[in-house]
Amino acid sequence: MSKYYYIFVLVQLTSIFTQHHLTEKQKSNRLILNFANPILLVYYMDLTYHKTKIKNLLIMLCITLKKVYNDLDVETQMIRKGGSFTTIITGWPKVEDTSLLASVVRIIIYVTWWIFMTRVTAILTLSIVLTALLSHQYKNLQSYFYSLDDIFQADDAEVNHEEKELKYIEALKIGFKLHSDTLWCTRQCQEICSVLYSGQIIVNVYVLCVVMLQVVNTERTFVNTVTIISTGVATLTSSGFIMWNAGDITFEAALVPTAVFSSGWHHCRGATSARVRRLLITAMIRAQKPVTLQGFGIIAISYKSYISNLRTKLQMANDQARVELCQEYWQHFPVESSFFSPSDAVSVKCFVVTILYFLCFLFLYLIIYLSDGSFTTVITAWPDVEDNSFIANLVRVLNYLVWWALMARVSAASTLIIITSIAISHQYKNLQQYFYSLNDLFETDVQRKHDEVETKYVDALKVGIQLHSNTMWCTRQFQVVCNVVYSGQITITVSALCLLMLQMVGSERTLSNALTIAATMLAVLIATAMIMLNAGDITVEAALVPTAMYSSGWHNCRGATSAKVRRLLVVAMMQGQKFTVLRSFGIVEISYQSYLSIVKSSYSGFSLLY
Template sequence: MPRIKKSSRNMTSIEPFQDNRTIGLFHTICKIIYLTCATNFWFEDMDYPAKCMKIYNATSRVVEVIVAVLIISDCGAFWTQPNLTEKQSNDRILLAFANGVSCLAYANVFYYKREIRELVMTLAVRLKKVCNDGTIEIMMLRTTFRYLSALFLVCSSAVFSYGMGSGIQALTTNATFTTVIPSWPDVEDRRVIAGAARIVHYIVWWIFMVRVTSVYSLILTCTIGIAHQFKNLCKYFEDLENIFKGSGSQEEKERKYENAFKVGIKMHSINLWCTRQTQLTGGLVFSGQIIVNVCVLGLLMIQMMYTERNLIAMMPIIFMALAILVGTGVFLWVAGDVTIEASLLPAAMFHSGWHNCTRQSSLRVRKLVTIAIAQAQKPVLIKGLGFIELSYESYVTIVKSSYSLFSVIY
């Protein structure tokens, strides 16, 4: 088991135990986040040279300001860019809205940095100390890799497609290289300095999307970790019956079972706390994805009505739609997994072997099991916008609502 000790800067340090791969997963993700936005969500100091970290932290703050200027510039374009085509006007609304919502969710995660550190510590260390089934952990690692790969792929493809589409149009027609539409320069400004500014805007947009996606990946990984921890807990309760198959007197087995069941109840309580913390720290991320899904998909369908039916023109729309659908999907699917895995816990408690207890021990254990099952039967839900239960069914409903919105407008 890991021994927890204090590190510098009042942060917690651990000596990881050998079979815990979850620590490596979260540590890697936190290192990636630090490299993208110079913020440490890990509960230890990052193992980079102090001088390099100091320089990088200062540089990152400057980049943060530049990114904020880009977001403000997107909004300012509604007043400074009146002469736009139908597609450019739609792009201005779509990207300004999507970037604005993503920026708010990004800032919200940073606001709860301390809570996220504690959440990561709990998922990677505290819960794993008691029960860490190797097979379930490998399933979690594979699920995380699959979902994060999909998230990074579709998000980068969307930004790349906008750049490639605008670049091809700039080379083959008389159009300017325009991706994100800022307050300045004007879309018809053909000066060298204006062209350089557009390229800078595109690079800053890339930086912004990389930062947002990396932070989103931590919330997504925490949610996946909670779902698999409920699966771990089910396995823990199911294995308690093996206590009565071992050696020792009946009294010793009953005492051991009762103590182990109480440990399981505590683990369940910690799991519920992790779910509440994920709702608190990632609630705006979940809500933002729902809002962006409904509004941006509606705008993309409107944009398709005014776009030429050729590969170059349709590519940004297709990749943006895929990014929204997959981005929303992975969050809602893993949140739904939490609900599904938690719903299996009462049955696992019931089949934990309580019927093997006798006399006074049986009376105490039955009361304990009854209360634990009653608590576990309460649905464990992660919600978006405060009232939408995130699940596979709600994902289908949200996607359909985008088309419904489009049908009402047109």
């Protein structure tokens, strides 16, 4: 059945080339759906790929964690929580075709579209259910820790205070294990829903911008107003259901340390009190780290980001409205433009969508590039550009050979930087798996004495801490080696983007020039992204190491070994929680956020120069 969805989306996209006699409403519908449906199809593909992880995650959330402790009130809360028709424009039949065959094909297309949207709705519903389960599991965890205080409050004359303390410590360890498992579920949810969150953000930003442009361009009748408002509200509501439930996870996870603190530890006395306080410090240090789901690896899915995205959409629509007003103003002047003429605004938008989804336009660019002979030559002091003598041409050939040899070295250096950064980030990931695997020592070696397993665990933990120290040493060495490369790359990127933007404003607006500038800008951004995003992976993976340490099974140790292990973990986790980031110029962070900042800075520099 999946192959029919691919054919369906492809038939929609081909309408860009075959359907030319559309109304403005139909063009707007095609513009939205041709952009949104391929991304929605990715949702289905991605969750199909992760179906095993989804199954394991649901079993963990709904069965395994609930076996240990389940607050019925929280479960009840979780259970309770819980326009105009847009036509589909395809490559065939044409909108003017009213024959019986065309009508039958349209019915089949609509049925396929509804089945497709049913799958997408099921996927979005699944993501909402997962986030609701996670947020209420954190709430359930809070209730569990609060309930531990009842151990000491119970009026049971047959149980003395020392027995209550032992019962409290065992229950506290179970709570820490539940917290560790819930964090694992959160990581699995992030991995499963990452593509969905990223795609949802793109679709919502795009759809709302198009809707706001419709407000500016369409006739302001009652029907059009109701249609636009209902579409905007539906988009905001669907985005809100996803982002709000994900935001609940961050909110509820942040309350867990307070619940741990209120679990009744102050009732313990003597040596037991000291032991409990050390347990609580280790657990609360980890619990106080913010728990967030992210889109694109950098955008936090939360209440705050929902408001931020809405403001971004309003700002983009406002900027586009200003551009259209300027275009309307320049229509009164005899300025020729063969590509971005104001009368072809919709065609230009469709052309941009076509570029995004059809990489074959790069081949078109290559043909134009070769036919124009627009090769950027290497300008040297001699020979002059007008000199066409044999010696001048021979010198130019030598110059090009030297230039290509130089660029080969530069490419080799950049490749080495990328390979090294990938190796370091995967070493941090490998380190995480090592610490997670330590918990298996207590679960698999059940035939050994507990003291022998503890000794083996302590030795393995020391090996892991040494590995972590060595990995951080590698990171520092990499920073020293690559500082100049990162600094130079940022300088080149900002300068190149500013110059390309100035060239875009100053050059003749033809198809050849537009494609040349766009391809060059894309190449610069990709080259920089390959370096900066891989370096950003180091920061992301290094930040996950303390979580792996926390989940290594330390709560299974007892007595003097437990105290020894907690001291080791506190020191190691405090070091692991320090921000690991590569820098250029000694101050500019090389990360996902800085990559976006560089692009914004380039545009700001262009605005200042222009």
